[in-house]
Amino acid sequence: MRVNRLSLRNFRNYKHIDIDFTANINVFIGPNAQGKTNLLEALYLAAMGRSHRTNTDQELIYWDQPAASIEVMFVRQELENSLKIKFIANQNKEILYNSHPLPAREIVGSLNAILFSPEDLLLIKGAPALRRRFLDNEISQANPPYYRQLLNYNRMLSQRNNLLKKIRERKASQELLAPWDEQIAGAAAVITKKRLEAVKKLTMLANLHHRKITNSRENLIVSYHLNGLQQDKTEDLNGWYHEQLGRQRQQDIFSGSTGVGPHRDDLILLVNGKNLRNFGSQGQQRTGVLALKLAELEFIKSETGEYPILLLDDVMSELDAARRSELLLFIKERVQTFITAADEQYFGQTKLGKFYRILGGTVTE
């Protein structure tokens, strides 16, 4: 997968730019607050249909302008595609894929992209929701129907939770829960099964990278923690979820939320048998995150036949020389990459790709 051109109109601090990219490494250099991350954000938006920084589209439009747009020309399976997103103040965004309207929920899976930013360094230490999102982004891009199943599951879950609250306030009867439990159990089983399959591949791929970065001193195991269930008893997930929803019902009514399901699961990472979250040093955790990110690239390649593009936002300065070189060695001539950095110090010797200077919303090669 390769992005050939990005055009922005009134997007963030860019009034009007068209940039052509190299198929290898593209490096955006510039001082703080000049628009480097805005460029990666535009590419991420084209891939995921949403920003990684805001849920408010209005923020994406150049101050005082009525509308903005992002247009990306990219090659997928050797065919050139165009994707355009228009943001109009106080309206829903419009998406055109090869000039045809595309609903926002169908954008995932068109242009695939992996983002690695300093916030990802919290992937191991941070809340379980971060690890679930990591896994969901990966599976959704490799398997777009999964993304829609996930949206559907989340919608049903929030409706069940509203009903639980009404039951708690004696405004609805408990019998109304039965059809929701039936549907939620089915959807939860489908999602969990796909996550378990993905983690099986992920652990193998991540361990290869982890061993390489640590000169074979450390083994990384990634496993899926299914809240309340042993990994080896997953044949009848639908039945199990159904039973659990029934068993937890009174507790769920009391809390007004659903206590079991894939929205409560987690990933567990072990290094040489020890939980990386509790016992890993900061350096080990960084290696774990890098190994996961590289594994994510390979997972998408193995599922779709192509590497996604890689967006590295300000992470070079966060990695030490060994991790940086593992990263650059892997992506070189393999993955089209977009890197932001404050200066050129990490790239001086490598003579990688194309360099762009970013200054106050302007881009010069």
Ligand SMILES: Nc1ncnc2c1ncn2[C@@H]1O[C@H](COP(=O)(O)OP(=O)(O)OP(=O)(O)O)[C@@H](O)[C@H]1O
């Ligand atoms: N809607 C908008 N309209 C105009 N300018 C905006 C808008 N949103 C953000 N900006 C400007 O974009 C700039 C920030 O750009 P960006 O986040 O890409 O910085 P950066 O170059 O990545 O910096 P750093 O290295 O500090 O992360 C700021 O100057 C901010 O004022």
